[in-house]
Amino acid sequence: MATEPANPEADASATAPSAACIKFDQVVKRFGSNTVLDHLDFSVDRGERVTLIGPSGSGKTTILRLLMTLEKVNDGVIWVDDEPFSHMRTPGGQLRPANEKHLSAIRRKIGMVFQQFNLFPNMRVLQNITEAPIHVLGQDRAKAEARARELLEMVGLGDRADAHPSQLSGGQQQRVAIARALAMDPEILLLDEVTSALDPELVADVLNVLRDVARETDITMLIVTHEMQFARDVSHRVLMFDHGRIVESGPPDQIFGNPTEERTQRFLRAVLEER
C-alpha cells in the first residue's frame, strides 16, 4: 500500500475514537481518475444494523469491499474496533501500512455474503461451510461439522449437506453462503445485494433467514439492498448515498416514510416504480 494517512501522527496519538465498531475517517477511494468515495466519514456502532441505499455506482459495494480488504483506500483511515485497519500501529505509536498478518486479524472479525453467492464448486455444501472453520480457525472436524449442520438446519437446508453447489437453486446457494459466513462467527457481517441475482420467488426465503439472524444474534450488519421492506424490518439506521457521499441518514421509518432530501425522494420513487 503506497498511501499514508492524511496525518499519521495526529491519527495515532488520538485516543480510541469512540465506541464505534466501524469508523470511516475521511476515506478516499479512486479507480483511476474516478473518485468513488470522496473523504467519506461515517461510523457504525457495535450490534447496529445499517442499510446503505443509493443509485447504481454511488459506491455502496466499494464500501463493503474496502471493509473486506478486497480493495485498498487511497487516503484516510478505516477503523474496526478502534484498530486502524488499512494501517497498523508500530510500537512507537506511528501508523504504517498494514501487512498481511494485520489484515488477517481484521478479516477474522468480518464476514461477507456476495451477490453471486461464490460458493466453492469443488466442495460439497457441508465442506463449503466447514472449510474455513477447520483450516483457518483450526477447529476440529467433528465440532465444525456439527456446527455446520446446525447452521444448515437454521437456513432450512438440513437435508442438502452432501449436495454439490451446482445442484442447488440460487436461493439455496445463497442460504448456504450465509451459513458459511456465520460459521466463522463474525462480529461484522457484510451483505451486498444478496437477493439481486435471485428469481423473485426465491427472495423471501433468503430474507427470512437474514431476519432470523438479525433477531437472534447481535452481529453488526452492513447491508446493501434494494428490498426496502426488508431494510425497514431489520435496520436501525439507513444511509442514503449518492456519488460516494451520504446524502441523508436516519432511522428507516424516517428515510422511507418521510425523507427530507429531494435526492432521496427521487431515488425511492425510482425504486418503487421498478417493482
Next chain:
Amino acid sequence: MDTFFHQLDLVLPRFWSGVWLTVEATLLGGALAFVLSFVLGLMLRSETLVLRGLARFVVEFFRGTSIFVQLFFLFYALPGLGFQLAPLFCGVLAFGLNYGAYGAEIVRGSINSIPAPQWEAGVALNMTAGQRMRRVILPQAWARMIPQFTNLLIQLLKDTPLLSLILMADVTYVMQQVRQASGNSIAAYGLVLLVYLVLAYLLTLIMNLLEMQAKAKLGEGRGVRGLFTARTAPGGAGSPGGEGVVGP
C-alpha cells in the same frame, strides 16, 4: 508378406523393446513436463519479478528453439563441455522441458480463468493465499487443465521417434529396419501406425477418466463410478451431461 512376418518374428523382441522405449519416454517425459508445468506455471504468476522473469525466459527458450536441435545439443554438444548424458536421460529432459514450457502456459491460463470472486470468497473467509490457491483455485483449474494436458501428451508421444536421432531404437526405428529387410513398407508402417493409435487411445482413455473424476468433484457429470452403475440411478438434480463419454 511371408518375408514380412518372418522378419517381424526375428525382430519381435526388439519390436517390444521399441514399444517399451516409446512408452517409457512418453511417460517419463510427460511426468517431468507435468512437474515443470506447475513449477513454471506458478512462477509465471509470481509477484516476484525475478521468478516471473526466469520462468518467462525458460518457457520462451524451450518453446522457441526446436526440440530437434535441443536433442542434438544435449546428446552431441554437451559431451564436448564434459557432460556425457545417457540417451534416454537426454530424451526425457528434452521432452520434459519442451512440453513443460507449453504446459506452464496451460497451468497459468487455467488458474487465470477461474473467476476473481472465487479468490475473493477465500479472502472473505480469511484463508491464506496458499490455502486459496491449493484448496479453492487449483482443484477448479485442474479440471480445465486436463484436456489440454491430454493434447500435449499425445503430441509428446508422436515426437518420440526423434529418439532415433540420438541412437535409440524406438518402435518406429525398429520397424524401419523390418521394412528394409522385408521390403514391405505397407505392413511395416501400417503396424507402426497401429501402435501409435493404440498408445494414443490408451493415454486419452486414462486422461478422460481423470477428467471425469475432476469434473465429478465439481458436481459435473457422474464421475468414473457412474460408468459402472446403472443409468437409472439419478445423478441428482441439475447434473449436466458429459457422462459416459470416453475416447477421442
